[in-house]
Amino acid sequence: MRTKEVSVLKAHDLKCVKGSTELFSNVHFEVQSGEALVVEGSNGSGKTSLLRILCGFNYPAEGEISWNGTSIDGHESYQQQISFIGHASGVKLDLTVLENLIFAQRLVGSDRKEEEIKEIIRKVGLFKQRNILTRKLSAGQKRRVALARLQLEERQLWILDEPLTALDRDFVTEFEIVLKKHLEQKGMLIVTTHRELVLPAAQMKRINLSN
Amino acid sequence: MLSALLTIIRRDLLVAFRRRAELMNPILFYVIVVTLFPLGVSPDQEFLSQLAPGVVWVTALLAALISMESIFRQDFDDGSVEQLFLSQHPPTILILGKVIAHWLITGLPMLVIVPLMALLLYIPQQAIPTLFITVLIGTPILSLIGAIGVALTAGLRGGGVLLGLLVLPLYIPVLIFASGAVSAAIEGLPYSGHVAMLGAGLILALILSPLAISASLKISMS
């Protein structure tokens, strides 16, 4: 569940190397509860790599990342504060929307009633499709299942890699409302996106990896 | 923790049942390969029953290899591997759950066709219980070790053959002790030593494999 305290994610002097290519170096930032960090950069500049490093799936070639003062390296409870959506949506194609969400929220330790889950499904506009296999949904609909998962997991730090791809315009607005609410509730957001995200300017920070 | 284990097992079983048609494939493969031996070598009863333990187990290794692919491939594609490491529960427990689910789908059905194998290969009745026991203890070991190989090679080209190259040498002790047990039983000799070795192997695999699989998945994710 959400903590009432303020959390801080700090990155210092990050360098990422893939094979023999240096993707980015000298990256610094600090994000606090209630703030969003928008990661920009051209294709191949390492946006996805940075996000994956922040999730703890990979190590930077150089630099440190700390969560509330402790390094995230080996910090198991850090990973349990994260909700992540990568290029793949993190949902099982052979399960229905409802089944996916029931299992997903059990894996984060909650045990909500089916009614609550159906309510979230309704909010992302998939109520009619709740018993349809995720495989049969469109790309945009699959994304929405992932976004429903986000809201069910109720974690502090949202790390989203191009979450808006394939979403139709009206749903983008819906989603921006969800993001805003997350920030208002002292959540943190790190996101890469090709589209312009409408978020309160006071809470938005940007970094560009192409420098 | 137990509930997390059960959740993961239920989820993976549900996913597998949605693809019911594919569930039978490893079993069918197994039966077909076993029939190749009398066809290719000799249908002579005495010969076959001597060859039987080896045939049963070599084929089991190959069938295990083929069915191993399914354990992590989908998870890498749909992003579930990442979610595994972000979950509230220790990844090793979830991984163990996945392997258990996989074994329930691929290893356990082998028990059902043991009587058929005994028939086709002229395995004498007194050896059939031993055959059951070795399949029951041996196939989970194959799943546990094979999963390490899949975790390292998922997403790489050269898929199945590369997996075989990595994993088959590691399967050799299981082959030796399992087929040795059945051979001994056929000849009326004691086989408890072999079974004990298999049991020890299973315990060792249960303790060490989830850690190895977890580390391998992390390597493949980077």
Next chain:
Amino acid sequence: MWAWFHKLSSPKYYYEWSGKWLPWLGGLTILLSAIGLYWGLVVAPTDYQQGESYRIIFIHVPAAWMSMFVYMVMASAGFVALVWKTKISEIVVSECAVIGAVFTAIALVTGMLWGKPTWGTYWTWDARLTSELILLFLYFGVIAIYSSIEDKRVAAKAASMLSIVGVINIPIIHYSVTWWNSLHQPNMEIISDKPSMDPSMLYPLLIMAMAFKVYFVWVLFMRIRNEIISRERATKWVKELVTAS
């Protein structure tokens, strides 16, 4: 001591340090091999049972010992690579895989050449040869996984993982093969490297074993240096090195 190890994990420092050792290693290899081979092939007496053909053990046995030893080195380096993530340990893993496979192949071939005059057949499924063969497969597995991953740092980690899993399995495989062999061929315990050997044969054997060890270190250093130059080619110190020569 730890500080020195830490320094050694930097490719540049390692390159300079290992360069100083190379001529000594090479010289020692040649010296030991010359002594060992002369002693073993010329001076040592003819074997009572096997005549002259036994002399191949002066190559075969050290090669077999090295095949196991190199795997241990590879697995240890693999452990270091996974825990401390140093570049040098990663290179050691991939180089040891190749060198170890070569030693294993030499052990197998010399074992087969010994087999022909001794038992009349090139191949026999005795415990030793079979274990060596399986060891060769384990090496092939490590080499295969290393070459199938493009990013060489990730490839080294995967290879490290596999070699650690392998090293745990090796005693199990060895035990099971020995047991299997004793069932089927109760009388064939052929390759005995236990020193129930006459000293006149034992000493050259031990010298050859030393020679093989030094040779291993020599070749390993050379291969590591090559790999360092290749990987670090974009850095300043490598560019200066190349233009200076």
